[in-house]
Amino acid sequence: MSGDRLASVAPGVLRGSSRVEQAGVREFLAFMVGSECYALPLSCVREIMRVPPIAEVPRAPADVLGIISVRGKVTTLLDLRKKLDVQGTPIGGRTRVLLVDQGEETMGLLCDRVLQVHRLGEDEVELASVLGNETSSYVMGIGRPGQRKAQGPKSGSKREARQAAANAHDILILLDPIALLKRQSHA
């Protein structure tokens, strides 16, 4: 699948090189943080999990919520709400951790709710540059899934409910996993 390739390509490629255009349709996982709807390339999401017990790490960077154990592996959990500077909801039944694999370290991203997988054609993706220079470096584009039929992971009424939720936020902010997980080095 074309999406598989996205995990290993540089953000520049995602922003519209010929290779991606040839690939045509790409898959994105949409999720909510606060009232905003975001999406990450599906290929970089290894797993969606419920929130395990979180151990606080004193003096960790502000966007680090703590550490969690993922099958025995100590994994850093990032707070997307802090990272993206949006007001989030408290951890509840719908809160999920996205395990994102990018570069040297697998990290967890806390999001308020996972929506669905969108397949976006190139005509459904606008580059981040449409937003001007003020956009954060994490945003690589805007997805408008309206033009194509969305493919939710589930079928039936549940799917329709999700569809409805997605339609309410029919603009997806496409995040760049590499920029998102990159740690500033203070060396």
Next chain:
Amino acid sequence: MAQGKEGDKVREEFLAEAQELIETLSRDLLLLDESQRRGQRSAETLNDLFRGVHTLKGLSGMFGFERLGRLSHLLEDLLENLRLGRIDLSQPVLDVLFEGVEGFARLLAEAGETGEPTKVDIDGFADRMRTLARVKAPTHNVLEDFELDPNMLGVLTEYEEHRLRTSLEEGFSVFRLRVRLALDVIDTALDQLKERVKAIAEILTYLPSMDGTGGDAIEIEMLLATRKTESELRSALGRPDAALSLVLRRASGAPRTSIKAPSQAPQRRLKSSAPVPAASSALQRTAEAGPGSDHSLRSLTSVVRVDIRKLDNLMNVVGELGTVRAALGRFVEKLRTGVDQTLWNEAHRIQRAFSRHLSEVQEGVLDIRMVPLAQLFDKVAVIVRQVAREQKKEVRLLITGADTEVDKLIAEELADPMMHIVRNAIDHGVEIPDARTGVGKPNVATLAINAYQKGNHVVIELSDDGRGIDTALIREAAVRKGILTEHAASDLSRDELLGVVFLPGFSTATTVTELSGRGVGMDVVKTNITRLGGAVELDSEVGVGTKVTITLPITLAIISALLFEVRGRLLAIPLAVVQEALRMPRDAVRTVEGREVLTLRGTTLPLCRLGEHFGFSEPGEAAPRDLYVVVISVGNKRLGLCVDRLSGQQDIVIKGLGRSLSQVHGVSGATDLGDQRLVLVLDAASIIEEVLLGRSSPLALGGLQ
């Protein structure tokens, strides 16, 4: 992309193999150095070295490491000349060899970094080698003095002839051995014979005899060099049918057989592993195999190289299985009342068996990680030699307990501190030979390294018989550098003064020369060792010597830890740093210059409220009335950690935090208690340093953002 990965893997394989070869080379080189000093024969070691360099050359060529290949080629030439006796083994030659092997190590390190320009000056090295490698002028040919069969001499290789000549010159007895071996068992019979002979003599050459062949047997002729007598040799051979004759010195004035230039002689030899179809064809087969070719295809050992990260992963899985074990135990316990007794017994039995085998697996994995300290000591030996030569000092290195095993990771981390200590010992501890004789010491100094296991710890002692450290000078220097006040310094005991050497800022180059002791970077040594959960102590007596004792845990993977609660958070600290845990009424705390302290058995113990230190938010519940104080110590510094509740002791597997949290101060990792809950493991050394010295890296407080 797949190809790139494959390439990386191949490259890694090469690097690992080359690394191993180079380690072996430096070990052999030390052996060579040793035998040269003692005036012993070293032909075998030279051969080993030659083979090693030869293999390295082949590998480098195969993988396109051109500079490594060039250096190997140069060294191979030098070794070849040594082997053939064209040049003599001398200290300068040894120096060049050591330099070459060090060059290998550096080139390899650079090759590992991918594409970094290397700083190893191969051309300069080649020049130096060239001046050394001036081939000796041929001297008197000793071969002409002996009754040697010219036919046999004619087929000796240059190397064999050199060995024969050397043996005769050194006064060894050379015997000629003839024995008939049946063709159908010639391989095993020959190997057996060689084994026996090698135990007491050097085999200079062996050939199928020119005559006496026929039927289903072949006559083998050997030339042996030994210091044993004929009868000793005969009994060791265990073959009464063997004909043994001593090669005698010619009567003077007897006519001499002229000998062909050996290099032009056809090189013929019988390869033991090859089948021998007929004597005549065996003789005609030329030896296409150079030295070492017997070894190049098959590995010499049954050792498997494993990336330590794979073992870490395995360890993780084993840790997970421990969780399963605990859950299973609870489950079986629940069943006790529910199901009938026989079923429960069965379940219980299975659970016990699982538990036992899991423990074995755990021990097995830990065992795989263990390496003998010899690997590390070999590197130390090279440094000792090098530094001693630089400083023109005579140092004898005495190593005991090199087979003591530690976790691979510890062995790696220990390398730098050890180098530091050894370098210091020779730089500053050991006197120059004249000075030593002046004070009645033997002119060769002794640096002794002794390692042994003590419970769950490994102790490494490094002692020298140098000039020792004068504590009066330490005191003076510490006051002058403002580390101690005059008053405080005068109160310190001898041990405490020695401890000052480990303080950061004390040990600078100027202090050291004034002290004529040691101390360069001893604070770094201490930090590194403390990080491994170990401790380092120093003892010294002026004029007698200095001893550094390093104590380390055997493994980092599993440690005993004390668990406690702070503001509702569960934390762990290695038991190794915990001196005691006390319960104190809250009003026992006093304040000295704004710092909270406790009086403990007449001494002052500084306190650190962990909750505030780490900035944990207050939980709803009120703090308990009494205070628990966990007294931790690293080296000679103590600190009391105020905690809310003690939660017992447990063996834990420490897992590192991800790279994203690598700069967090005061925490060395986390452990999974089995219920998916992670518990932070505190880094005692950095907490003590931060609280007592008021030092912390600027990153620690501000975080990364």
